[in-house]
Amino acid sequence: MKADAIAQIMDRLRKAGYHIVGTHSAVKKCHWTHVALTQRRFCYKCKFYGIASHRCLQMTPAVIWCWLRCLHCWRAEPGDLGVQWDDTGLPVVDDPEFIVEKTIEEQRKIISGYKGHPKVSPEMFEEAMNPKHVAISLSGEPTLYPLLSDLIEEYHKRGMTTFLVTHGVRPDVLAELNPEPTQLYLSLEAWDEKSFKEFNRPILPGLWNAVLTSLDLLPSFSSPTVIRVTLVKGFNDKPEALKGLAKLIERGYPTYVEVKAYMNVGYSRYRLTKENMPRHNEVREFAEKLAEEIGYKVLDEQRSSRVVLLSRLDKPIRVGEGCPGGNAGEDLPEGEEYRMSEKIK
Template sequence: MSLNTNIIPPKLKDKLEKQQYRIAGNHSAVKICTWLKHALKGEGFCYKQQFYGIASHRCLQCTPATIWCNLKCVFCWRSASWYNKELMRGKVDKPEYIIDQMIEHQRRLIAGFKNHPKVEPRLYEEAYNPKHAAISLSGEPTFYPLLPELIQEFHNRDMTTFLVTNGTNPEMLKKLDPLPTQLYVTLIAPTEESFKKTARPSFSNLWNKVMETIELLPSLNTRKVIRLTLVDENYNLVEPEAFAELFLRSEAHFLEVKGFMSVGDARKRLPYEIMPRYPKILEFSKKIIENTELKIIDSKEDSAVTLIAKEDYNWRKNLGE
């Protein structure tokens, strides 16, 4: 019988649950997004709904690798002290079980909205049956060895998938079949120097791994997004032309340029005052597209985010169909 080392320790599990995470099985988790609550009450929605058509109230924000990550990004709202930097090896939970657990936990988390005066019964019923999985909550999901099977199982349930990766595990991206509905690669910095300062990698070769992922992306036949989470000029809000060059080399469809949010453990590492507001993000976005064929095709001011692409594709928002 193999020893299961892929378990969240009990004390950490208790801490996570106090932060409104719900642990699915031994190593996975789900948490209700603030935008899901807003959307249920008719008080706004996530920028991903505006950009891509994803219904915020039907989104399952989840991860199969809650405490496994090889980076300690300064802007991350999770605690770097949680993370196990090694790949998940040995026994892991099966995808079907994980997803059943995630959906059950999500249903319990939204139960209080059932008779809420601001929530339409139709919206609650839709939220009860999530339509979209955002595999992005915590940790690095590509560390979960059954990720291809997890994505397949979501698709078997007629759910769309967003996979968010830090780009340091191209070996797993090569194994994905099917690919996620939309693949996000968080490009933490434009150069190796700024990457080391901002991402604080656990291993010396991780910038090279990110570059491998950039070179791999053109061969992956799915919707692709490069995502920037920007801090300030002392970290990664630098060299816009280098960001543009890497984006163009990746042949991704979209480039999201977003300011970090001063929430969670990010508040312990970075002063609130340096959080870039929308005007600064817009200004930096304009520098990225300067002297290129790129253009800003959308933006959401309250999320301090812009969307850049070569063109505004007519299929961009069809994920809600």
């Protein structure tokens, strides 16, 4: 029955545009890949860190597996569609080299449809066919994949940079990462154990303490670290949350803080509404207050993605090669990321 349930949900994901790789991994086209190729506009990762959107591969090694069932997550969670499965651990473990080769292969299949597109330059098409960056962040909790270090190493062997995004539920895995990702993200929405249980809905005991342990590990990383605060209107946009998040950020002392608006996309639409999406001015206002609390500076922002970058540095570290002949989308209308994510599947 569990196998049947997983097969059902994988089939639903394929219909939603996910390219399933092996048993537990997936690739999906980011809307900014489309925008970069057809309009030469790039996401905030380019503006902040020099990551070219058309050369960015978005993947996960644990597409439907996680120890949290966060309200804002676009992952398909057991119960969303009346399909139940055990999402606490991978049913088998695929080889990291296989995953890397197949995710690049699937990305090339995705990009191949742009060959000959009247708005896509041959140069950018060729670049996109050879991705230079991988965002290990698409869905699920990547630290549940037991060969995560080997996966990162395989991408690095191919000259690719890696951004790893985790909720910090496996500090044991983070402590043993070797090599480290190019940049490490820890996502926070809750500010204490009560709000964590309410919003992130852990399915195993002790996970709030695990998150705190992961925060304590961040200063030990030699690579840049980021605490991503997803701002959810009506939940963590209040003074109590701001004060609590500030204390957690001070504990982790990351290189950056990204304050980013929740987007009502994917399976999160079963749990939250468009009214939970803050506008950019609300994100900016919250970010400014947070910066004052933690002693960081507001370095940059991108209105189209409703994101604000804070740091103790004077300028962000450019880990990528930048974006050719375009801009980072700073002049796009607010909410363009949301509208594009609805259109591009």
